[in-house]
Amino acid sequence: MHHNPDCLSTQPVPEGRRIVFLDVDGTLIDSFPGIREGYLQALDSVGVAHPDEEFIRRIPGPPMEVTLRNSGLNEQQVTEAFGAYMDYTRSGQAPRATAFPGVEKLLSQWKREGLYLSTATSKGEHFARLTLEELGLLQHLDFLAAATEDGPRRDKASVIDYALSSLGLTDRTGDILMVGDRLHDVEGARAHGLSTCIVTWGYGAPEEWEHADFVAHSPEELARIVHEFTS
Known part of the structure; x- marks a missing residue:
């Protein structure tokens, strides 16, 4: 059953649940x-x-x-x-995005394990929702934190700030792992004191990877890193 992540926007994340923030373009989907x-x-x-x-x-x-x-x-x-x-x-003319291999399986596994999953994407909210729903990924997410297409929330740090304040997590940054593929994911997360993991199947260069706390070269490796971080 698809649920709407926005319906949880005013619900603080229960104590004891570990949290993963996920970049979208280059991490979950190839756009x-x-x-x-x-x-x-x-x-x-x-x-x-x-x-x-x-x-x-x-x-x-x-x-x-x-x-x-x-x-x-x-x-x-x-x-x-x-x-x-x-x-x-x-215009709807853009080539369709696809989910990276293994991503959907990973998200559903994390949901079964009880992790709290939120996006933290510089993609505009409307397109992020549309694309994730189309690819069957939205149903595994608890919250959609995205950029405003024409508003002040544009860069990664401000999207993460929005997620933290919406979910009542400003005092629980140690519980959160930010997963992305570019240096700006790491820098945006660091601005809020979050731990970071870069995936290498996205759009980043090797010199960007070394700035993250963890590097995952495959979905299996990412699963291990997240398991160790959250256990």
Whole structure:
């Protein structure tokens, strides 16, 4: 049965339950084809040349407006290009995201073990919910913490802040493991004192992995790390 994670938004997490915060793009799902196409269309909308594939491979994860600034756009161009990116995302033309192999099994296993699972994603809330539901992953989650598409909650640290305050966890950061695939996941979690694990099947580079407390090269290894952290 699908349940709506929002219905738990005012319920503090019961004492004694261990908690995992999960990044979405690059950790649970492979959304790169759609993000890549939207990004290139955004650049085209302001007449900016495409960077090389090495740069493009690293764009999933951070908020798109940050990526556009890093691509050399001025603020006016960022606003215009971000509008074009959102238009593309809303158009329904983007290639479908897929769940990484083993992820759905992992989430259902963690739910059976009684872990509390929340996302902590820079993906906009509407698209995060839609995609996770479509891929059958939403049903395993207790809470959906995502970015606001047009509001102040955009970067990872502010999404984590939202999750902590919504769930009454500001004094229980030692109970939480943040799982992501990029350096900004680690930095956002560190800003709140959370332990971190990076998965290597996402969009990060090896030099990003060394900043995390743990590194998982496979879903099986992630299962072991989470088990040891939460037991």
